Amino acid sequence: MKIGFEVHLQLRTERKLYCDCPTNYAEVPPNTNVCPICTGMPGAKPMRPNRAAVEAAVEISLMLGCRVQTGKPLYIQRKHYDYPDLPSGYQRTSLPLALEGSLEGVRIREVHLEEDPGQYDPVSGSVDFNRSGIPLVEIVTEPDLRSPEEARRFLRSLIRVLEYTGKVRPEAGGAMRVDVNVSLEGGGRVEVKNINSVKGTYRALKFELQRQAERLRRGERVSRETRAYLESQMITVPMRTKELEEDYRYIPDPDLPPVLLEEEWVEEVRGRMVEPPHLRERRLVEKYGLPPASARVITGERELADLFERVAREVNPLFAADWFRTKLKKVLNYMGLRAGEVGFSAEQLLSLLKMVEGGRISPEQGELVLRELAREPADPEEILLRMGLLPLGRGELEELVERVMEENREAVRDYLAGREEALNFLTGRVVRASGGRANPREAVGLLREKLEELRGKGQTS
Ligand SMILES: [Zn+2]
Numbered sequence: 001m002k003i004g005f006e007v008h009l010q011l012r013t014e015r016k017l018y019c020d021c022p023t024n025y026a027e028v029p030p031n032t033n034v035c036p037i038c039t040g041m042p043g044a045k046p047m048r049p050n051r052a053a054v055e056a057a058v059e060i061s062l063m064l065g066c067r068v069q070t071g072k073p074l075y076i077q078r079k080h081y082d083y084p085d086l087p088s089g090y091q092r093t094s095l096p097l098a099l100e101g102s103l104e105g106v107r108i109r110e111v112h113l114e115e116d117p118g119q120y121d122p123v124s125g126s127v128d129f130n131r132s133g134i135p136l137v138e139i140v141t142e143p144d145l146r147s148p149e150e151a152r153r154f155l156r157s158l159i160r161v162l163e164y165t166g167k168v169r170p171e172a173g174g175a176m177r178v179d180v181n182v183s184l185e186g187g188g189r190v191e192v193k194n195i196n197s198v199k200g201t202y203r204a205l206k207f208e209l210q211r212q213a214e215r216l217r218r219g220e221r222v223s224r225e226t227r228a229y230l231e232s233q234m235i236t237v238p239m240r241t242k243e244l245e246e247d248y249r250y251i252p253d254p255d256l257p258p259v260l261l262e263e264e265w266v267e268e269v270r271g272r273m274v275e276p277p278h279l280r281e282r283r284l285v286e287k288y289g290l291p292p293a294s295a296r297v298i299t300g301e302r303e304l305a306d307l308f309e310r311v312a313r314e315v316n317p318l319f320a321a322d323w324f325r326t327k328l329k330k331v332l333n334y335m336g337l338r339a340g341e342v343g344f345s346a347e348q349l350l351s352l353l354k355m356v357e358g359g360r361i362s363p364e365q366g367e368l369v370l371r372e373l374a375r376e377p378a379d380p381e382e383i384l385l386r387m388g389l390l391p392l393g394r395g396e397l398e399e400l401v402e403r404v405m406e407e408n409r410e411a412v413r414d415y416l417a418g419r420e421e422a423l424n425f426l427t428g429r430v431v432r433a434s435g436g437r438a439n440p441r442e443a444v445g446l447l448r449e450k451l452e453e454l455r456g457k458g459q460t461s
Contacts, residue, residue, distance in 0.1 A: 001209060002183050003151045004143035007158060008136045009168045010116065010175040011056045016133035017115045018046035018092065018256075025130035038133035040088030045255050049076065053113060053135035054097075054259065056167035058269050060137055061098030061111045063161050063276040068098045068266045073258030079248045085118035085127055092253055093138070097261065104157050104278055107142040114138050137168070143181060148205035151180070155198050160277045164302045180205065184212045187222030192236050194228045204229040207236055280305055288317035294325045304328075304339035310346040315353045323353060327367050331374050344377035352380040359441050392437050397430075400438065401446050404429045405454075415451050423447060 016023055019037035036044035061068055074097060078090035094113040101108035118132040139158065145151045155178070162168045169175035178195040182205060190208060195201050212222045227236040252258070275283075277299045284295040284305070298321060299305045311320050328349075332339065352373060356366040361384070372383045392400065404426060405412050411429075414422035423444065430443040 001146055002143040002181075003145035003147075003205065004181040005139070005141045005145075005151070005155065005158075006179040006181075007139045007141075007155070008114065008177040008179075009139075009159075009162055011053050011135040011137055012167050012169050013050055013052045013056070013135055015050055015052075017050050017053050017113070017135040018048075018133055020047070021133065023134050025128075025134065028130060030126075030128035030130060033130045034132070039129050040086070040132075046092070046253070048256070049094075049113065049259060050135060054261075055269060056135075056165065057097055057111060057113045057137045058261065058266060059165050059167065059273050060139070060162055061101065062266070062270050062273055063165060064098075064101035064103055064108050064111070064139070066098035066101030066108055066111055068261060069096060070261045070263045070266055073260060075252035075258045076256045077250045078253050079250055081248060083117065083120065084125075085120040085129075085132070087118075087129075091115060091117060092256075094259060097259070103161065104154060106144045106154050109140045109142050112138040112140070137162070143183070148202050148209060151205055152198060152202040155201055157278060159198070160300065164274055164277050166302070182208045182212070184209075184216060184222065187212050187216055188224035190222065190224070191226045192229050193226060193239065196231075200229060200231055203234045204236055207234065211236070274302065277302070277305070284308075288312060288321070290317065290321045294321040297325045297329060301339040303342075307339060307346055307349065311350045311353055314350055315357050319357055320353060323356075327370055331367075331371050335374055337374065342374060342377075344373045348373060348377060348380060355380060359439065362439055362441070365436070388435065388437065392434055392439075397434075397438060397442060397446060400430055400433055401443065401450055404433060405447075405450060412451065412454070416455055423451070 013023060015021065016033075016038055019035050021033045021035050021038055022028075023033070025033055037046055058068055074095045076092050076094050079093050080090045082089060092115050096110035096112055098111045099109070101111075114136040116131050116134040116136050118127050118129040120127050141154075145154055159176070176196055178201050179191055179193045180195065180201060181189055181191050183189040190212065192204050192208060195204055208227075215222050226239045228239045229236050281292075281295045281299040284290050284298060285292055290298070297304075298308045304324065308320060308324055332342070349370075352366060352369055355361045355369075356363055361369070365384075368387065369380050369383050372378075372387060373380065378386070408426060408429060411422045411425050415426070426447050427440055427444045430447065431438045431440055434443075
């Protein structure tokens with residue numbers, strides 16, 4: 001199986017690509033963010049491409065290890081086709097801004113800047129042009145992927161790179177569109193369009209794998225074609241015979257001067273860019289000795305990785321990583337929060353981890369505090385107090401231990417007779433009597449101390 005991608009993601013800019021209309025299309029009534037340019041009125045001339053969009057596309061190219069095409073005119077081309085959401089009859093797409101990158105062993109062929117068309121509703125026949133002209137970055141890979149599982153993993157990695165820049169709209173918001181090329185040995189290349197999620201891509205590929213393999217097994221041809229993915233039925237259906245490159249009649253847009261990327265400016269962008277997540281993941285493994293699975297989870301979001309590296313300076317990194325991968329991630333998922341949205345500070349999380357690491361509170365108590373921290377951020381000391389979990393002082397614990405020994409003489413005798421399990425029983429009593437405030441580790445230590453003291457007295461008397 002050979003799989004290659006064309007991934008489109010909307011760039012998070014305030015203005016559209018060739019006009020000054022705002023881009024918050026989902027928040028406003030249909031056809032309000034529009035002007036003659038983005039509705040393709042006769043005679044309307046586009047403005048120069050939005051610089052923020054160009055910069056975002058260049059930054060993404062650099063993060064993917066691409067060679068940015070500096071010092072030469074990059075024409076904006078018109079790609080012609082007819083569809084109700086495209087009143088001008090062409091979509092503007094740049095020549096590749098960058099070439100030849102790679103991500104996790106998959107070659108990136110090129111990166112383009114494109115504009116989104118409007119939204120056509122085939123049921124009512126109406127078109128909303130709010131989305132028309134929103135900048136898109138298009139990333140084209142070589143057909144280096146070999147299975148739906150590999151493709152899914154790669155797509156997640158690619159989205160992670162894009163999201164690390166903070167300059168794309170989230171995939172979860174449906175701002176992504178994927179076209180995928182898939183072919184089997186001996187069959188033609190099939191392109192599947194209309195996919196807008198990682199899950200959908202995976203399902204479409206599974207379906208195509210089965211469909212194409214079945215045809216080939218029966219000795220039938222798999223013809224070169226374009227298919228559409230139907231989300232509701234999880235199948236692909238024929239769309240139209242593959243349009244050849246010539247059919248789009250690409251021409252440089254005569255209304256727009258070519259984009260010229262200066263070497264110096266590209267280096268400035270490189271200087272500002274964040275560490276790409278795939279490199280950061282590797283570094284976390286090398287620098288802190290993290291298990292690869294933990295490093296993968298922690299680098300899933302930039303803010304999560306930032307938080308981790310902040311606390312890993314002051315607590316054991318392996319201990320912290322374990323907390324991040326299991327407890328913190330669980331709490332965030334449960335609350336439907338992204339790491340960038342949490343209200344607590346790195347210092348608050350750090351002070352909680354220190355309490356657990358130092359044995360002041362148990363991991364179970366720590367988890368309760370963590371949940372509270374995510375729900376209503378405060379100093380962990382305060383949360384302990386609020387939850388009645390403030391650890392017992394030495395004197396209080398001593399009192400409690402003595403009382404429990406007094407009330408459970410039989411267990412005490414058992415212990416003195418050499419039955420170690422009696423100690424667990426007594427510890428349980430102390431923790432219960434404290435309402436969960438006693439730290440079991442401390443309680444067991446103190447109990448043993450007192451019991452041994454008793455044994456010593458018994459021997460001398
Ligand atoms: Zn406009």
